[in-house]
Amino acid sequence: MDIVGGLAAASKALEIIKQLRDVDKTFNAAAQKAKLAEAMEAASTAKITLLEAQGEIRERDEEIAKLKASFAVRENLVEVDGYKYRKDAETGAPRGKAFCSACEIDGHLVQVAASIRNFSTCPKCKANYSNLNDFR
Numbered sequence: 795m796d797i798v799g800g801l802a803a804a805s806k807a808l809e810i811i812k813q814l815r816d817v818d819k820t821f822n823a824a825a826q827k828a829k830l831a832e833a834m835e836a837a838s839t840a841k842i843t844l845l846e847a848q849g850e851i852r853e854r855d856e857e858i859a860k861l862k863a864s865f866a867v868r869e870n871l872v873e874v875d876g877y878k879y880r881k882d883a884e885t886g887a888p889r890g891k892a893f894c895s896a897c898e899i900d901g902h903l904v905q906v907a908a909s910i911r912n913f914s915t916c917p918k919c920k921a922n923y924s925n926l927n928d929f930r
């Protein structure tokens with residue numbers, strides 16, 4: 795993100811425009827046109843640079859919103875034997891099946907699928923787990 799570069803280009807454009815305003819009448823038309831072109835180029839650079847910075851700020855805001863949502867979800871989890879479970883809002887006790895610890899490392903919360911003979915499988919990454927709790 796180059797906000798400093800964008801602001802410098804905007805300052806340069808303003809400086810050139812000020813020079814054009816303050817110039818005396820002996821300044822010829824060709825020189826004025828050249829200065830005006832220079833000012834327009836600097837203003838264009840400022841606009842492009844600041845638009846890029848705006849896009850980066852927007853992406854960052856979206857990432858922050860995702861992280862806030864993720865933290866809000868994680869506050870409602872409880873850990874048992876190294877695995878995360880939903881926390882009962884009233885009692886604080888674990889509820890339901892565990893979340894896949896392999897997917898959690900990647901930032902996803904995926905509950906393991908129904909267990910067969912004490913084996914559970916993650917529907918997303920297909921990791922297998924044995925002897926997980928299922929809190930009812």
Ligand SMILES: [Zn+2]
Pocket residue numbers: 894895896897898904916917918919920921
């Ligand atoms: Zn998984």
